[in-house]
Amino acid sequence: MILTDQQILAEIERGNIVIEPYDRTCLGTNSYDVHLGRYLATYRDAVLDARKHNEIDVFEIPEEGFVLQPGTLYLGVTEEYTESHAHVPFLEGKSSVGRLGIDIHATAGKGDIGFCNTWTLEISVSMPVRVYHLMPVGQLIYFAVQGDVETFYNRKANAKYNERTIKPVESMMWKNRF
């Protein structure tokens, strides 16, 4: 079950959902619109290695925007810091963003119950497109779950993306042993 606008509001009141900054006008019928944060990043090396720590270069989106190019993976970040303590949050693209040829994640944008952070975006584009800090970039939807949670993401010892940040975070796959 996906939470409706009324239910999202009720869960915000209860403290189960946190969205900062929050703007009532960003609440849709059953989603909340999130915005592109100030920073983008690209990987330093042209060839990534899934076993290694691939470093990124982080830069600010200038006032006049920044033109994303096809063939490059950009990491972005949501302006919004979010917490979800009882529902599974999903970060989805927006149709208007998709229609500009912008994908905001390479995988399903599934979050975990207990995830407390900004969201890193895995951005790729079909054609050059100029993007701006604070443009609407995605929407959060919240799923009700069945059953109790044993380990919330923010209490998971080996969770990779718990450290609070306003910048995109590179893949921490290197922490997996394989």
Ligand SMILES: O=c1ccn([C@H]2C[C@H](O)[C@@H](COP(=O)(O)OP(=O)(O)OP(=O)(O)O)O2)c(=O)[nH]1
């Ligand atoms: O597009 C996304 C999708 C998820 N997340 C956040 C929310 C999620 O709770 C967390 C971890 O995601 P996931 O569990 O898919 O990543 P993992 O590689 O399995 O990391 P971990 O081992 O820490 O679970 O990353 C993002 O920032 N961006």
